[in-house]
Amino acid sequence: MKGAALESGKGIKSILIDLMTDALNNGAVSSILVPSTGPDNSFPWTLVTDVSSLDRAEPIPPIMSVQGAKALASFTQFPEEGRLLAVMRPCEARAAIELSKLEQIDLNNIILLTFDCPGAVPLSEFGDDGIMKPDIQQSETIRPLCRQCTSFTSEGDVCLTCNEDDRILVPLTTKGQNFLDSLGKRAEADASAWMKWAKDLSEERQKIKKDAENKLKSTYGGLNGLAEFFSGCISCRNCRKVCPICYCRLCFIDMKDRRSPSSEYLEHSSNAGAARLLSNTLLFHVGRMAHMSLSCVSCGMCEDACPSDIPIGRLVSMVSSNTTDIFGYSAGSNPEDPLPLNTFQLEELHEYED
């Protein structure tokens, strides 16, 4: 893999800001979607059209505030005459690609720029006094799903890679290549040292991920385990609300959550000794996973938003590893791969039918 060599040894944030400044100044793009610093250590997404506003840009904030793909999905088609550069984490870029397959984002005039992601700090541990900086070398500070993330780089159209002192901008798609061209940069630098770093770390993480998934399954697998897992769930549905993939205006559970005849609960109660109210906790979570686990990008946003500290993202991500395996699919990695539920083969899955 080759990319354009940028200023060696320079901080990643400064390099990203230089790139954004260049891109706006020379008209390669007309606007930029990037988090900016807000009051009290907040990092809202901002649509920047004026170079001077880039002072406040914080392309790699310590937390994930809103999943970037959700920010991208908040507007309709981007105008032909402009181009938007979206600077986001790899899992956010993957969610954006999933959402474009789900016809919720039109990526036509949008360039996704990613970087080697250091992970994010859990929202609950991030106060507005002590900033915890995520550190890829010190995994205990980053969120559990970040620690087991295997797609921490090289997603979207173009990626800023940082191995030791090398700073190489690697184009990943034709759009990414065109972006480099418009900046007058040529992909001539060899990025193989970075590739090796990424491959090694990814393999290491793959093991961590498998171990974590096995542990989760052995602790919470089965009906009792699952009931225990969700015993503290307060049915706020925050996990769905903040998830980039759950874009539905009306979720199935909102129809199921209407009042039911008391007889239904009394029957459950007479069988089980007592019946939980609100009901539908497991229905919501299992039904949701059946709907969207194929597209889960393991971004951890749901887990960050859970007021009950339920490791919901790890559970959905574990299930997602299994469901995507059926089709050899990887959510958001390749824009060309069709969504598994939008296509089929005539001869397949015979073990599931008779």
Add this chain to the structure above:
Amino acid sequence: MEIFEPRIIGFLCNWCSYAGADLAGTSRLKMPPNLVPVKVMCSSRVDPEMVTDAFLRGADGVLIAGCHPGDCHYDKGNYYARRRFAVLKKVVESLGLEAERLRLSWISASEGARFQQIVAEFTETIRKLGPNPTQKETLL
């Protein structure tokens, strides 16, 4: 000892499997009384959420039955249904729940006997598994 009579929900596609069930009836085939049929227009109408709901509300088994591949009234519905069913089964299995309680079968309008045989066989499988434990779980 009391014999456990499973309650099975069957989502049957209107054009094939429901007609197959009808044929089994008019042919006076002896049928276990355990299946409660729900008519759907196509196997692809069955959202995984419907199956999950039946399962968590205590159905001992859930059968989805549709036209044989190639015969769907809407051409490709059952191919999509098969993919969705595979995903649901995998979700259920990954969570350590009993995926054996879910079944997808293709039964044509002329296969009354096959319908009878599948229902009988599935009923026996479920009888061996015993009642769905969700009925005894408080924290659903």
